[in-house]
Amino acid sequence: MTNIRNFSIIAHIDHGKSTLADRLIQKAGLVEDRDFRDQVLDTMDIERERGITIKTQSVTLPYVSRDGREFELNLIDTPGHVDFSYEVSRALASCEGVLLLVDASQGVEAQTLANLYAAMEHDLEIIPVINKIDLPSADIDRVKEEIEADLGLDSDQAILCSAKEGTGVDDVLEAVINQIPPPSGHSDGPLTALIFDAHYDPFRGTVVSCRVFTGHIRPGDTLRLMSTGGTYKVEEVGLFRLPREPKDELKAGEVGYIIAGIKTVGDTRIGDTITLDTDPAPDPLPGFKEVKPVVFSSIYPISTEDYQNLTDALEKYKLNDAALIYQKDSSAALGLGFRCGFLGLLHLEIVQERLEREYGQSIIMTVPTVEYHFTLTNGDTLSVDNPLYYPDPVTIEKAMEPYIRASILIPERYMGVVMDLGLERRGVNSKFNYPTPGRIEVQFDLPLAEVIYDFYDRLKTVTQGYGSFDYDLLDYRAGDVAKVDILLNGEKVDALSQIVHKERARTRALQACERLKEEIPRHMFKIAVQGAIGGTIISRTTIPPFRKDVTAKCYGGDISRKRKLLEKQKKGKKRMKMIGSVTLPQSAFVAVLKSEGK
Amino acid sequence: MNDTKKPGLYVHIPFCRSKCPYCGFYSVPSTSLVPRWLEALQKEIIHYKDRFDRFDSLYLGGGTPTCLDVGSLRKIMETLFDHFDFAADTEMTIEANPGDLSEENIIALKDIGFNRISLGVQAFDDRTLSFLGRTHTALEAEKALKNLRSFGFENIGLDLIYGYEGQTVKAWKNTLEKALSFQPEHLSCYELTFEKRTLFSRWKEKGIIKPLTEKELSTLFPTTSEFLQDHGYIHYEISNFAREMTYASRHNQKYWRHIPYLGLGPSAHSFQDSTRWWNVRSIRAYCKALESGEAPIEEHESLTKEQFILESISLGSRTREGFDLNEIPPDTLSTENLSKLQDAGFIRIQDNRVIPTQTGFLMADHLPLLLV
Numbered sequence: 001m002t003n004i005r006n007f008s009i010i011a012h013i014d015h016g017k018s019t020l021a022d023r024l025i026q027k028a029g030l031v032e033d034r035d036f037r038d039q040v041l042d043t044m045d046i047e048r049e050r051g052i053t054i055k056t057q058s059v060t061l062p063y064v065s066r067d068g069r070e071f072e073l074n075l076i077d078t079p080g081h082v083d084f085s086y087e088v089s090r091a092l093a094s095c096e097g098v099l100l101l102v103d104a105s106q107g108v109e110a111q112t113l114a115n116l117y118a119a120m121e122h123d124l125e126i127i128p129v130i131n132k133i134d135l136p137s138a139d140i141d142r143v144k145e146e147i148e149a150d151l152g153l154d155s156d157q158a159i160l161c162s163a164k165e166g167t168g169v170d171d172v173l174e175a176v177i178n179q180i181p182p183p184s185g186h187s188d189g190p191l192t193a194l195i196f197d198a199h200y201d202p203f204r205g206t207v208v209s210c211r212v213f214t215g216h217i218r219p220g221d222t223l224r225l226m227s228t229g230g231t232y233k234v235e236e237v238g239l240f241r242l243p244r245e246p247k248d249e250l251k252a253g254e255v256g257y258i259i260a261g262i263k264t265v266g267d268t269r270i271g272d273t274i275t276l277d278t279d280p281a282p283d284p285l286p287g288f289k290e291v292k293p294v295v296f297s298s299i300y301p302i303s304t305e306d307y308q309n310l311t312d313a314l315e316k317y318k319l320n321d322a323a324l325i326y327q328k329d330s331s332a333a334l335g336l337g338f339r340c341g342f343l344g345l346l347h348l349e350i351v352q353e354r355l356e357r358e359y360g361q362s363i364i365m366t367v368p369t370v371e372y373h374f375t376l377t378n379g380d381t382l383s384v385d386n387p388l389y390y391p392d393p394v395t396i397e398k399a400m401e402p403y404i405r406a407s408i409l410i411p412e413r414y415m416g417v418v419m420d421l422g423l424e425r426r427g428v429n430s431k432f433n434y435p436t437p438g439r440i441e442v443q444f445d446l447p448l449a450e451v452i453y454d455f456y457d458r459l460k461t462v463t464q465g466y467g468s469f470d471y472d473l474l475d476y477r478a479g480d481v482a483k484v485d486i487l488l489n490g491e492k493v494d495a496l497s498q499i500v501h502k503e504r505a506r507t508r509a510l511q512a513c514e515r516l517k518e519e520i521p522r523h524m525f526k527i528a529v530q531g532a533i534g535g536t537i538i539s540r541t542t543i544p545p546f547r548k549d550v551t552a553k554c555y556g557g558d559i560s561r562k563r564k565l566l567e568k569q570k571k572g573k574k575r576m577k578m579i580g581s582v583t584l585p586q587s588a589f590v591a592v593l594k595s596e597g598k
Numbered sequence: 599m600n601d602t603k604k605p606g607l608y609v610h611i612p613f614c615r616s617k618c619p620y621c622g623f624y625s626v627p628s629t630s631l632v633p634r635w636l637e638a639l640q641k642e643i644i645h646y647k648d649r650f651d652r653f654d655s656l657y658l659g660g661g662t663p664t665c666l667d668v669g670s671l672r673k674i675m676e677t678l679f680d681h682f683d684f685a686a687d688t689e690m691t692i693e694a695n696p697g698d699l700s701e702e703n704i705i706a707l708k709d710i711g712f713n714r715i716s717l718g719v720q721a722f723d724d725r726t727l728s729f730l731g732r733t734h735t736a737l738e739a740e741k742a743l744k745n746l747r748s749f750g751f752e753n754i755g756l757d758l759i760y761g762y763e764g765q766t767v768k769a770w771k772n773t774l775e776k777a778l779s780f781q782p783e784h785l786s787c788y789e790l791t792f793e794k795r796t797l798f799s800r801w802k803e804k805g806i807i808k809p810l811t812e813k814e815l816s817t818l819f820p821t822t823s824e825f826l827q828d829h830g831y832i833h834y835e836i837s838n839f840a841r842e843m844t845y846a847s848r849h850n851q852k853y854w855r856h857i858p859y860l861g862l863g864p865s866a867h868s869f870q871d872s873t874r875w876w877n878v879r880s881i882r883a884y885c886k887a888l889e890s891g892e893a894p895i896e897e898h899e900s901l902t903k904e905q906f907i908l909e910s911i912s913l914g915s916r917t918r919e920g921f922d923l924n925e926i927p928p929d930t931l932s933t934e935n936l937s938k939l940q941d942a943g944f945i946r947i948q949d950n951r952v953i954p955t956q957t958g959f960l961m962a963d964h965l966p967l968l969l970v
Contacts, residue, residue, distance in 0.1 A: 524968075546964065547812050547816035547960070548819065548961070549961050549962070549963045549964040550819075550916075550961065550963050551963055552788040552790075552791050553788060553837065554836070554854070554916055555850065555853050556866070556868075556869070557623075557865065557876065559867075559874070560867075560876075560899060562909075562912060562963075563908055563912060566967065567905070569967055570970060
């Protein structure tokens with residue numbers, strides 16, 4: 001066990017985590033250089049495009065140290081976004097140490113801090129690594145200062161590296177074996193193994209990623225998932241090389257996979273403890289939590305005939321994403337669909353993109369919302385995550401909405417605008433930390449609903465890209481809410497309704513009308529777009545009718561071009577939804593959520 | 599209605615005295631490449647020998663065909679006559695710049711065999727002409743029109759442009775009235791469009807020229823149509839008017855009816871047997887290809903049945919002929935949409951043809967989308 005090291009790389013988004021992981025994998029010789037494509041661990045297109053890791057993967061790297069000792073290094077990848085903080089925490093619980101990556105020109109950011117605290121909570125050895133030192137804008141001295149002051153770490157220990165160029169990577173590996181302690185725990189006690197991830201393999205079913213803390217597990221054993229009580233016969237265990245490498249057993253201290261005929265990823269719970277059915281551990285490992293969705297939205301097929309296809313696609317998708325929950329839903333405007341729950345806005349976007357890209361679905365997603373809790377005059381309580389089920393306003397005694405603790409790290413000069421943004425979004429209990437001269441960490445309690453409403457975009461805008469953001473869910477607090485409906489030519493479109501804070505209702509309704517005016521193409525007739533609370537119209541705009549759409553010339557050289565344009569428009573039209581007599585593009589359904597146009 | 603199915607022949611003359619800032623057609627403002635290009639054109643003509651049936655329309659467009667000297671024009675025509683077969687009553691059009699039409703040139707054009715002139719008048723006042731970058735004056739245009747008549751041209755068409763900043767309905771009507779005083783057989787009235795790759799489109803982006811609003815333009819279009827119809831003209835295509843249908847451009851109608859046509863010269867388009875192909879948009883590349891024995895084709899496409907139908911609907915939406923429902927597979931158009939558009943006054947159905955109304959014309963680009 002002394003030759004095992006379990007570690008993660010943690011970093012703010014874009015600080016080079018995936019690139020460093022790639023270099024480590026390359027150094028270990030797991031991938032032939034010629035087969036190497038960037039970001040080996042980020043297997044999804046979306047991950048590579050957006051530069052974020054969505055699904056964790058781990059890999060076991062063979063390593064021979066400078067002094068000739070052989071090691072097995074388990075690199076446990078972590079998702080790089082605030083929506084997935086629970087997954088991060090489980091990955092960290094599986095480690096003894098982390099590489100805390102800081103960009104040499106950007107310095108310490110909000111997620112660096114959040115990650116640091118998370119690592120400290122798990123009592124991990126923290127090795128600061130300053131990455132991207134090859135950049136002309138790299139300012140190593142300043143970043144070292146920030147590491148001392150913001151993070152309270154010894155900056156002399158910081159390793160300088162450029163994952164892109166490969167410099168310093170050897171030093172990183174040496175630090176991993178020398179500074180991170182080997183795992184402890186006995187291989188002969190009852191089995192406790194922590195599930196930190198699960199993937200779906202179409203041929204083998206669920207592949208569980210786990211860290212064994214005590215005991216051992218072999219093919220033929222019957223495992224038990226402690227939270228659900230489910231038992232499964234172990235078919236295969238092994239290490240994550242690239243690809244998987246079966247082994248006779250996994251034992252205490254090791255990180256690897258288990259295949260045990262578990263049908264879907266949803267049958268496992270991240271953070272759950274695996275034990276043996278015959279010799280169960282008395283207690284599960286600490287920290288298990290059911291992950292609950294916090295953002296809700298409905299998915300409808302554009303064409304109602306595609307409902308069955310969408311059903312199949314969601315089922316397949318769900319095999320690999322336990323965090324997504326869904327149930328049947330129906331809307332007067334959009335027909336049959338699904339109400340879905342997501343971990344956050346990014347998670348929602350990922351699901352949308354993957355359904356469209358990988359599963360070929362043309363879908364409409366409705367305005368995301370949070371879950372509100374209502375106490376009614378008759379004493380009943382009601383949870384509502386769908387504007388369709390908003391209770392009759394006269395029966396509402398009290399409404400509660402979820403709050404988060406937002407942490408925003410900015411250069412001092414943006415304090416004013418960030419404070420304004422916080423207040424504008426109903427932020428309370430603001431608190432300031434001054435980690436280093438010139439930088440401020442602003443904390444707010446914010447209604448989650450306000451974060452869903454283009455908060456990231458606004459934060460980026462007001463801080464010119466310098467603000468970084470992290471959050472934790474807090475609690476439910478009283479809030480005065482109302483349902484804003486949208487009417488097109490007097491007809492209510494249920495899928496466009498949103499629940500908003502009363503103070504904000506008029507502005508929101510007006511913005512929604514304006515956005516719809518931009519998104520809805522002109523028709524042959526005038527379209528009145530109205531926002532209403534109950535029977536009261538609170539905003540209104542008009543989309544003027546088409547007057548003219550004809551080009552003067554059409555001779556030999558114009559015909560093909562004209563036809564191609566028509567073909568494109570025809571295709572676009574297929575992706576539109578007819579509501580009453582009005583045709584709405586997909587984009588209209590979420591556009592109501594944006595405060596500014598494109 | 600002119601029911602010929604015979605193919606048409608187009609020759610693109612890619613030369614101009616100067617480039618008009620609104621024009622998106624391919625041409626260069628220099629005649630230095632004319633000799634080389636003439637040689638190449640001969641080769642292209644020979645290349646297409648025997649590949650088309652007898653033509654009954656010939657159209658020299660550009661560019662500015664009349665910026666070639668009479669000798670070159672004569673040579674082109676002779677080569678065409680040598681290698682292609684033409685019907686006895688072939689419509690032979692040449693686009694002409696008023697500034698190029700001296701009495702001698704008019705006589706020569708007649709002698710070469712042209713029986714139809716399309717005159718690029720554009721406007722009848724010098725301020726507008728200079729805004730449009732035209733090199734001729736209003737007086738030259740008037741003189742050319744008179745001379746064309748007196749030297750025996752019996753089929754004269756003239757081109758006008760409307761819809762630029764500052765133009766009032768009244769001013770436009772005056773222009774039309776002036777045009778009508780020459781009793782042209784044919785009128786093309788083009789709304790000013792901002793074509794890609796033109797100075798005007800760049801000026802529009804920079805805010806140097808402001809286009810008229812949709813509302814203003816949507817008034818000018820019916821004004822033009824009503825005014826000319828009141829004076830006995832037939833509005834037979836979005837931008838085209840004929841005193842009688844016999845004067846409607848036989849050649850141009852082939853484009854709108856999927857009748858075969860052969861286009862020679864750089865950037866020219868051809869169509870035959872559901873296939874369309876087009877030449878490179880460069881004189882040098884055009885010459886080079888032909889000099890090395892290759893066709894100067896940039897691209898070709900074979901229309902699927904579906905594409906062919908979409909084009910029929912789209913082109914039919916722009917002419918008073920409309921399109922024939924018998925030629926459209928029944929599941930392409932919904933009867934519901936047809937009756938909706940009829941009720942809304944965009945189309946009428948007559949002898950199983952869908953025919954756009956005046957309002958329909960205003961929406962011609964959009965109609966196909968509402969139909970399919």
